[in-house]
Amino acid sequence: MTPGADPIEYAPDSVPHPGETLQETLDELGIPQADLARRTGLSTKHINQVIKGTAPLSPDTALLLERTTGVPATFWNALEAAYRTQQAREEERQALAPRVDWLSRFPLAELVKLKILPSREKTAANLLRLLDWFGVADPDTAEDVWRSYRTAFRRSTVLEPNEYATATWLRLAERRARDLSTRPFNRSALTALLPQLRALTLVEQDVWIEQLPRLCAEVGVAVIFVPALPKTTVSGATRWLTPDKVLVALSDRFKKDDQFWFSFFHELGHVLLHGKRLTFMDDSDNLSPKEHTDPDEDEANRFAADTLIPAAHSAAYQQLSSRPMPFSRIEAFARTVGIAPGIVVGRLQHDHALGWKYGNQLKRTVTLE
Numbered sequence: 001m002t003p004g005a006d007p008i009e010y011a012p013d014s015v016p017h018p019g020e021t022l023q024e025t026l027d028e029l030g031i032p033q034a035d036l037a038r039r040t041g042l043s044t045k046h047i048n049q050v051i052k053g054t055a056p057l058s059p060d061t062a063l064l065l066e067r068t069t070g071v072p073a074t075f076w077n078a079l080e081a082a083y084r085t086q087q088a089r090e091e092e093r094q095a096l097a098p099r100v101d102w103l104s105r106f107p108l109a110e111l112v113k114l115k116i117l118p119s120r121e122k123t124a125a126n127l128l129r130l131l132d133w134f135g136v137a138d139p140d141t142a143e144d145v146w147r148s149y150r151t152a153f154r155r156s157t158v159l160e161p162n163e164y165a166t167a168t169w170l171r172l173a174e175r176r177a178r179d180l181s182t183r184p185f186n187r188s189a190l191t192a193l194l195p196q197l198r199a200l201t202l203v204e205q206d207v208w209i210e211q212l213p214r215l216c217a218e219v220g221v222a223v224i225f226v227p228a229l230p231k232t233t234v235s236g237a238t239r240w241l242t243p244d245k246v247l248v249a250l251s252d253r254f255k256k257d258d259q260f261w262f263s264f265f266h267e268l269g270h271v272l273l274h275g276k277r278l279t280f281m282d283d284s285d286n287l288s289p290k291e292h293t294d295p296d297e298d299e300a301n302r303f304a305a306d307t308l309i310p311a312a313h314s315a316a317y318q319q320l321s322s323r324p325m326p327f328s329r330i331e332a333f334a335r336t337v338g339i340a341p342g343i344v345v346g347r348l349q350h351d352h353a354l355g356w357k358y359g360n361q362l363k364r365t366v367t368l369e
Contacts, residue, residue: 015086017053018079025069040064056080076254096131097124102139105164106130107230110210114172134171142167149279162231166281169229170237173249177222177241178214183246185220189274193219194268194307199263201308201340205366212264221246221271223264224366228253235281236263238270246271251281253369258346260366261339262304269303270296309347311336320344327362340364 026036026213033051038045042064049055057065062076100122108120116133117126127139136142146167193215200208213223213297222241228234228251237249248267250260274296282297309317313336320333327341330348334341342363348354 004006015082017083018057019051019053019077021079022065022076023051024056025071029069031069036068039068054082056084060253078292093124093128093364096138099139100124100127103130106168107114107165110165110229113154136166139144141147149281162233165231166234166283167228169226169232169234169251170239170249170281172239173224173226173247174239174241176224177245177249180222180224181247182220182222183216183298185246189219190216190221190268190272195267198307199338201257201343202338205364209368216248216287220244221248221268222310224249226251231306234281234284235259236267238267238278238280238282242275243276246276250368252366255365255367256342256346256360257340257364257366258343261308261343262346265304266300268307273299305347307341308343309337317347321351323349324348325360327359329360330359 026033031039033047034044037047040047040061046055050057050061057075057076057080059073062080065076066073102128108117111117111130112120117129119126122242123249125245131138131142134142136145146163148249151227175339195217197212200212203211209225213225216223217360222245224247226249232251233253234250235253237247239247239249240249245337248271250264250267252260254260266282267280270278275279278296280296280300282300312331316333316336320329324330330344331341334344337344345354345359345362348359349356
């Protein structure tokens with residue numbers, strides 16, 4: 001089964017009310033309704049209403065039926081609960097039926113591919129499945145939750161089309177992270193781990209894709225890789241799931257190692273520098289050279305830049321920036337610093353010391369499955 005997907009729970013279209021089973025039981029025992037009323041001390045009218053389903057079968061009545069019919073009270077209570085639940089489901093389905101067009105805002109083809117929905121049909125059943133998957137009561141509640149996220153949904157009170165796909169991407173990451181076992185978050189241990197995490201930029205993807213989540217789980221960080229969904233610009237996200245467990249989700253939005261590793265350390269900047277009550281959704285705008293109105297994003301950018309190329313190498317980097325060619329100079333600097341050369345290329349391009357079309361052959365491709 002695809003991670004993040006759930007089996008479709010069996011929910012019958014109709015559940016008989018307990019009165020039908022009660023009447024069948026009375027017929028088998030040969031007990032008339034009037035006799036049952038005398039035995040239980042209830043009125044014949046009330047017994048008749050229970051049998052017709054117009055009156056609920058209360059726990060007190062279930063105990064009386066246990067005594068007079070020999071059928072356990074738990075059985076009658078379960079019948080009543082199932083019937084009332086089914087009625088509530090039907091009322092909810094009818095109330096949500098006018099909202100099925102909300103589904104059109106999502107990447108339905110991807111939801112089917114991920115086995116979150118069985119089809120692309122805009123039905124009340126699919127709407128309920130999607131709400132269950134997101135863990136929200138209704139579409140309005142879902143959007144209120146998303147607007148509370150720190151970055152991606154702060155722009156206006158009306159969500160843009162790509163933000164529904166982004167919410168889907170984040171939910172995939174959240175659900176996978178909750179299944180990932182981690183130790184309690186340890187800030188000092190994460191800080192001490194940074195050089196080892198930085199060294200992973202030098203190894204191949206098939207190595208770091210296993211080691212990175214394992215190392216981070218030891219310090220309370222659940223690192224989850226989720227491929228970028230269509231119409232999303234998200235590169236990473238940080239969200240505290242509990243006070244002792246933080247999610248760092250990463251996409252393959254840019255497909256290159258310089259952007260991937262910068263995004264990773266950017267998210268760790270949020271983890272180490274910013275509050276546990278905030279959710280950060282970082283997209284291409286957050287990682288661009290322009291200034292931000294949100295100082296937290298600038299701070300996370302500086303943390304990532306300084307972690308990848310520490311201050312001890314700033315003078316050498318300035319010399320490289322003044323004359324980055326030939327590429328052997330970039331490779332030599334990368335070896336000295338201990339990071340992948342593609343990351344140095346990305347930094348030089350970001351700082352306008354190297355044109356965007358130069359040096360890209362030194363970058364490695366990142367593709368998440």
